[in-house]
Amino acid sequence: MDASPTAAARRAAAIARHLAGLPPGAAAAVAGLHFSPCLSYAPPESSEAPPAFAPMELRALLDGHHLRERDWAYGAMEESPLFCPRRAGDKVFVSPDYNEGKEGQREATMRRIGYLARRGVFRGWLTEPGPDAELRKLALLECLGVYDHSLAIKVGVHFFLWGGAVKFLGTKRHHDKWLLDTENYIIKGCFAMTELGHGSNVRGIETVATYDSKTGEFVINTPCESAQKYWIGGAANHATHTIVFAQLHINGRNEGVHAFIAQIRDQDENVLPNIHIADCGHKIGLNGVDNGRIWFNNIRVPRENLLNLVADVLPDGKYVSMIDNPDQRFAAFLSPLTLGRVNIAVNAVYISKVGLAIAVRYALSRRAFSITPDGPEMLLLDYPSHQRRLLPLLAKVCMMSSASNFMKICM
Ligand SMILES: Cc1cc2nc3c(=O)[nH]c(=O)nc-3n(C[C@H](O)[C@H](O)[C@H](O)COP(=O)(O)OP(=O)(O)OC[C@H]3O[C@@H](n4cnc5c(N)ncnc54)[C@H](O)[C@@H]3O)c2cc1C
Structure with a gap:
């Protein structure tokens, strides 16, 4: 930042010119927050020369497909x-x-x-x-x-x-x-992996699914408070079904984390017996999503509700898997879910684009201070300090856009 006395004096003079330049009565009008025609919005298209490139071609490049x-x-x-x-x-x-x-x-x-x-x-x-x-x-x-x-x-x-x-x-x-x-959105699903006690460390979750070979069912239970499912999107109000991640216990042996399907509400959105749900409440954003907490009190789901691509439990309780190594099994188990994480990254890029579009358009329509006596006020984007903040981000989001398209194609 230029902190020299000359720069400070120049800025102070600009502020003084700005204040002195107010037409008679305008200061009172601003103070009273009355409508001023001077404040009417002029979109960048009306003041800027047309771009020297074809915007639709840039859009095609950034969106990449469909x-x-x-x-x-x-x-x-x-x-x-x-x-x-x-x-x-x-x-x-x-x-x-x-x-x-x-x-x-x-x-x-x-x-x-x-x-x-x-x-x-x-x-x-x-x-x-x-x-x-x-x-x-x-x-x-x-x-x-x-x-x-x-x-x-x-x-x-x-x-x-x-x-x-x-x-x-x-x-x-x-x-x-x-x-x-x-x-068809007839059933509404959610995904209960995270618990109060374990988020990133999925292998540490404490919810238990115990196989009962007499009935051919899994008994899913929340054994302690830290095992409550937490942050589950859709759980607080609307989800009728959930994927439950739980430690699979068969005959006293823990076979590790597996995924099961469980119904948590009926079609009228009533919570089913032995399921307890609480609302995660107001958040600083994403309030259109009903994140909730779920406790399972020994609910029973049929053996067929185990998602069994990687491993299965036979009716007599025999555990079978084509992958013997538990670490590799866990990795194989979670890898299909990577796409969801890619989505979040790609959506973050799009949200950055929206934010930058608003900021750049504002900087191309809002004027503040003139740099010459009686000259027009400058667009915000003509100030180098403003450019230094916005333009590197604009370049970065273009690069991230290409990277995210590449990531999607690789999935
Ligand atoms: C709005 C929202 C919606 C969500 N929706 C769902 C959902 O629908 N279903 C679901 O199952 N979960 C959901 N989650 C949970 C989300 O998946 C977890 O928050 C996430 O996995 C992180 O877990 P945690 O919050 O317990 O953080 P922790 O795992 O406790 O991590 C805390 C901090 O430590 C850091 N950290 C952790 N481990 C390491 C390490 N090995 N090395 C370095 N740093 C580390 C993390 O980066 C983080 O900064 C949601 C979360 C939010 C905020």
Whole structure:
């Protein structure tokens, strides 16, 4: 920062000019917060020369794939009052109402998901095979994240965590029973891995699933307070089913962490017996997602509810797996879930783009101080200090955009 007396004097003179330049009565008007026509917004397009490149080509480069499908999804959002569209000139702006309370935001998210499901946005997300279907799904999820991160996370938990676990950790019996109803949002899934006592260290979780060979069921239990499932997206209000991660006990032996399907609510959203659910409450963001805590009191699920791609339990209680090494088994078990983490990273890039678009456009419309006597006030973006803050971030987000597209293709 230039701290020389000359620079300070120059800035002080600029402030003095600014204050002295106010027309008579304007200071009182500003103090009284009356409307001033001088404050009318001038979008950058009206003052800036057209870009020296084709914006649509840059957009194609940054989005990378499924541009037509993305535009269709944005169009579907703009067409519905659920997305609060506002027209300004030839543009339609949509945005959630973050002044809504927690419950209002949660219900709005649910209504938006219902609308998008009816419009066919989720068609094929779990039932259509192939890399093109996978990338299309990611593109559409990114559009939802541009609108509202709560919407993308709520959809992501249902389709990528619950649905992804059923699809990639389960086998045909699970696919036949759950995938279509999941895709049609008839059942609402959540994903209960994290516990109060263990987050990153998944292998340390304390929930127990004990096999009962007499009935052919698993008995799932929360043995202590630190084993309560914590932060579970969808658990507080809406989820009807969950993936439960638990230590699998058979005949007194611990076979390690496995994933099971359990129903936690009926279709009328009543919590089932022996399940206790509490709300994680208001958060600093993502209030459209109902994160909750879950306790299981010896609930029973059929043997078939074990997601058995990597390991299975036979009716007599024999444990079988094609991978003998428990470390490798655990890695094989968790690897299909990496896509969910990639989504979060890619969505963060899109949110950075939204934030930077707002900041750069503001800096290209807001003026502050003139640098010559009686000269026009300068755009914020013409100040080097402003450029130094925004432009490296703009460059960084472009690079991260390419990197995230590369990551998606590698998955
Ligand atoms: C909004 C929200 C929604 C969520 N939704 C779900 C959900 O739907 N389902 C679900 O199962 N979970 C969910 N989670 C939980 C999330 O997966 C965990 O928060 C995450 O795994 C981290 O666990 P933790 O919070 O217990 O942190 P910890 O694991 O206790 O980590 C605490 C800190 O220590 C650091 N740390 C941990 N281990 C190491 C290490 N080996 N080396 C260096 N640093 C380390 C971490 O980076 C972190 O900064 C959600 C969390 C949030 C905040």
